[in-house]
Amino acid sequence: MKTRIEKDCLGEMEVPDNVYYGIQTMRVMGVSGLLGEKVIKYPYLHQCLFQMKKASALANKDVGALEAEKADAIAWACDQALTGRYDDQFPLDMYQGGGYTCVNMNVNEVIGNLANEYLTGHKGQDAIHPNTHVNMGQSTNDVVTSAEHLCIYPALDKLAPELDKLAEAFAQKALEFADVIKVGRTCLQDAVPLTLGQEFGGYAEFCRRQAANIRSLREECFSLIVGGTAVGTGLGAAPGYQEAFYKHLSAQLGEDVKSATDLFDGMQNDDFCVKVSAAVKQAACGISKIAKDIRLMSSGPRAGLGEISIPSLSPGSSIMPGKINPILPELVSQVAQQTCGNDVVISMAFEQGELEISVWAPTLYKNLFESFDLLTKVIPLFIDKCVSGITANREKCAQEARETIALATVVAATLGYPEGVRVAKYAQQHNLAVADAVLKMGVMTKEEADSLLDPALLVNPERMAEAIAQWKAEKRHA
Missing domain, CATH: 1.20.200.10 (Fumarase/aspartase (Central domain))
Known part of the structure; x- marks a missing residue:
């Protein structure tokens, strides 16, 4: 297998030349993988990082911090990454120490190698460096936190x-x-x-x-x-x-x-x-x-x-x-x-x-x-x-609505709470619907029971309020 040599602050390493990630990604791959799920399972973070790396490169070009050729190559590489064709180049596990510094560096390395290949025909760091150029003006601390919010x-x-x-x-x-x-x-x-x-x-x-x-x-x-x-x-x-x-x-x-x-x-x-x-x-x-x-x-x-x-x-x-x-x-x-x-x-x-x-x-x-x-x-x-x-x-709903003891609430609203309690207990003891209980007890006439204890009336608060008010008015004038 063809390899290339990459260096970081810990030394150097052979990296397979068929991958776009680099030495820092490989170091982390050797000490992670606890969850068995890749960060890119939810691709939003990477997509936002690609967009932000592109904006950073163009911004650094605007202010004269990065040569136009390099900035444009990085922007091109970000556009390529956004297509999803390189998702397999982001192998890191969801759980990582270091606040996703490794994710930022994985992105920097892939974008860097794509841009380097675009300019030179090969991967490597001789034209585009992941830290110097792709990460210019950035830290994991501001970029990853921002990407988390943006995504x-x-x-x-x-x-x-x-x-x-x-x-x-x-x-x-x-x-x-x-x-x-x-x-x-x-x-x-x-x-x-x-x-x-x-x-x-x-x-x-x-x-x-x-x-x-x-x-x-x-x-x-x-x-x-x-x-x-x-x-x-x-x-x-x-x-x-x-x-x-x-x-x-x-x-x-x-x-x-x-x-x-x-x-x-x-x-x-x-x-x-x-x-x-x-x-x-x-x-x-x-x-x-x-x-x-x-x-x-x-x-x-x-x-x-x-x-x-x-x-x-x-x-x-x-x-x-x-x-x-x-x-x-x-x-x-x-x-x-x-x-x-x-x-x-x-x-x-x-x-x-x-x-x-x-x-x-x-x-x-x-x-x-x-x-x-x-x-x-x-x-x-x-x-x-x-x-x-x-x-x-x-049918079941209608039957239970007719038979519920809670209809004694209407009795309480018309004749007072104690009378409502008395009717509820009577209905419960004799296994009666409230409409039948008030007739047996002589509390209401059949006409009153049919009117006031109709479940269809109770589900309409305005009609119910009007009916009770009318009943009370009639009783006062009786």
């Missing part, structure tokens, strides 16, 4: 539309179930009736609100600390470099990319990742709560709530014939569980940052993008294999 916006842009679709799926079901009256439940006990449509309408609004929350984070992704270099002072960056960098990066992305207000704060604190993680966790937990509601409402088919039916996807038991499990709602909850765990780890990584820089970029990146990936992937599956196929068990 969040594509993930936000993927997740928000999925939340929109889930909201629409629930909204469609809300219309379909608008006339399905069922008993409400609080603390898993009978409560006053509502419609299944009202329930699903609440689910839709939750998802709309989460989509808006996710989108609200987008602008902050474009506030970076490039130009701060190692600790925030900007040492090593040429005069005018920072302004030129943001101009070029903004032009590349079509976004208004700008410097953070305080570079020292940006170096010290990775709280934006915590903020984003919290938003993803919030969405995941809420969708999991909805999934568990669906799981409860579809329980049975004979000994559970059985208010709705969900699609049957696979046999649910190796021993009990006919048992079908709610596997999609349970999958959604597993995603939420993992997202909550990731959020704890991300919070710890932020809290354990020290002095001028946090070295826990691997923890932040791996866990945050795992959460993004899981939630973005599970939502369309949940819609397609579960939510879209939900049907209402209308």
